[in-house]
Amino acid sequence: MEYILKNGIVYDPVNEINGEKKDVMFRDGKIVNSVSDSAKILDVTDKLVMPAGVDVHCHLAGPKLCVGRLYRPEDERKGVKPKTDITRAETGFSIPSCPATGYRFSRMGYGTVVEAAVPPLEAKHTHEEIIAIPNIDIPPLTLFGNNWFVMQFAKEGNIEDLAAFVSAWLKITKGYGVKIVNPCGSEAWGWGGNVHGIDDPAPYWDVTAREVIRALAQANEMLGLPHSIHVHPNDLGHPGNFPTTINTIDCMKDIKKNSEYRNQTIHLTHAQFHCYEGTSWRDVTSGAQPVADYINKNDHVTMDLGAVTLDETTTMTADGPMEYDLYELTGLKWANKDIELETASGLVPFIYSGRNPVHSLQWAIGLELALMVENPWQVALTTDSPNAGPFIRYPRVISWLMSNKRRMEMMDNKEVHGWAAKKSALATLDREYDFYDIATITRAAPSKIYGFEDRGNLSVGSLADIAVYDLEPNNFDPTVNAAAVENAFSNALYTIKDGEILVKDGEVVKVVSSNHVHTEVQGFEDQEKRILEQIMPMFNKYYTVKFENYIVHDHYAEPSTVYKVNASK
């Protein structure tokens, strides 16, 4: 099937197309530069056209979601939408049902969403949920930061064996890249503790976050993976944590990148949670400026926001000790999950309120980071969904970034507490993102950060993943129309995935299976085989599952998109 999207106003930062009126053509799921006369015409004259959205960090599939749905039926009853002839029933707000997750991303014009934290032991379950989530490609990141084998190799400084382990484990879990969460801290939680800063060793293993992060980064670059290490640093959510954040990025400075497409060697995730100055929640202030200053001076780092949306949501992370702290703070219900040999996770419901001083400051910090980091190619829009807010609020965050007027109004009208203006620099920042910048932080930069050359852009040969929104950039001022911006980005006029129209006029008109997107390293097979033999005694001794049942078999990950990586390059 051939299509021509006619006369749209196109924003495609990878190709430096900034609001040009032009046609976008596609055939058999790919962008092409010409079509025949029989091509179907979709008239989108003057409407906003972008590549489909790419989300760098979201929690949408796997055991944490499942626990969340089980223990928060009160969330499940929100967002109930009856089935239609095309879609299944939807439930849930911060932890929607699997079908609802796919439909909602699709309605917002997204095409690819990274599942940010997959414990290898639970990878099967993650892929099972991906099977149940329609309409978006999902690359899962595999958790390595508190893995016993990883800590052992890092302690020994044995990078080649670690690289072989990572290579093997990405295959075993059908993962896309390397995720690190509170390195050594989640392991310390197994002993009822945590670590603070990057030089505080994990109990028993006597290895530090600095050693683990550096070792995994070196292994990541030895393999030449398309994505860099993806790091949730230590001390998340602790007042005074911003030096830990800078130390985490800075300890990577000398590590050489082995990838042509991306620029960074470390991706700092949900930066908002890692930019606090002060010693307690009483004297806390924003630490966004020093972190943004560092990022502005260094191109080996990219980050995503983790912007707070001021909603009742559910926090869920493989940072077990942090969730316990949060439970102590809120007194709300808490779920804790130990993942043997790998990590520890937790969940707590959380009510972010504009009346609360700390939450309002967090809201301000998320936006400050977006406005202070000068190069939008180093920024990706996230809410660490659902941790700082559910993903259906991305359009609202976009509306805030595009309108200084709206931000000031929120501070002036007391929609947020006075701390937002008093303890952060947000009120002094009048920068406003334009559609090109928005296309950068929601499409182009995310795909570059992940090494996706085939999406996040409208280049000939790329996937025909396209979003059209019901806004006319040439006749519309986003700086004074925040509500209209939010509404348009929430309900795509068209969402096109692999050349198929999945959403029209904000409604899902077609449901397709999501692709499981993962990497496969080639040229490291001998090392993988050797390392598997070497670690098998320890595996058999400590895991409660058999290795044969641990592996994610092919039929769990179909349909799939596999990125082959040549390790010898």
Next chain:
Amino acid sequence: MKQITLTPKKFSSIALEFDELIPDEIYGWSKEDFERYEVPVGNTRFPLTDYYEIEVEGEAESPEEVKLTIDGDAGRVKYIGCKMGAGEIIVNGDADLQAGAEMTGGSLTINGNAESYAGREMKGGEITIKGNVREYAGTSYIGEWRGMSGGKITIYGNAGKQLADAMSGGEIHVHGNCDILAGIHMTKGFIQIDGDVTRWPGGQMKNGAIVVNGRLERLLEGFELDGIVNDPVVEGREFTGKYIKYIGDIGVNGKGSLLLNAEKNRHHL
């Protein structure tokens, strides 16, 4: 005043759902509107006239002027008066699950027994149940930590388990007996039980008050004796006689009051 009377003519073993038939929605409806209406039954809808004879008398300008009577057994009718904000509903028989759930005003009278979840998350208004209620009357939604916050529930019969879970306001008066864990997780509000209680009222309560006029079988360990009080005044209500007063649940640093009729509960001292 508009009087609407529904007289059962056919029983459905699959429950009907009545949450759309509240005064707030139907005050302007004519007899023809009711005859056109299809009521949810399981996963589909059927004409209300399949199940009821419908009578409509008088006119109403607002929900306050509506009196809806279900003149017979509604033991397989769920959500009667759910989310109602004004007016009056009377059931001359039993009511199924969720009667008066999320009610904000008006009155609901059930002249028979009510199934579980009567008055769930009630915010205002009044529910009177002449018979017994099953579990979770005046409770929160499952998983929810914010429960009933206002209004009054009066139960003339017995109440089942976990009455008023997570209650944060309003009052409940049980004239009969009550099963385990009344007022569990409560943070505010008032519960009076005139009959006997099996065990553990006030588990993890943070605040609010529970008065038991009958005999309590087992008290939770998290309640500390505060003393014997004479003719106590609890949440503005006067009681005559001697009561044993406890404070708890200390397991959650609770400051709730639990008062037991002294004469009937001497075995706890």
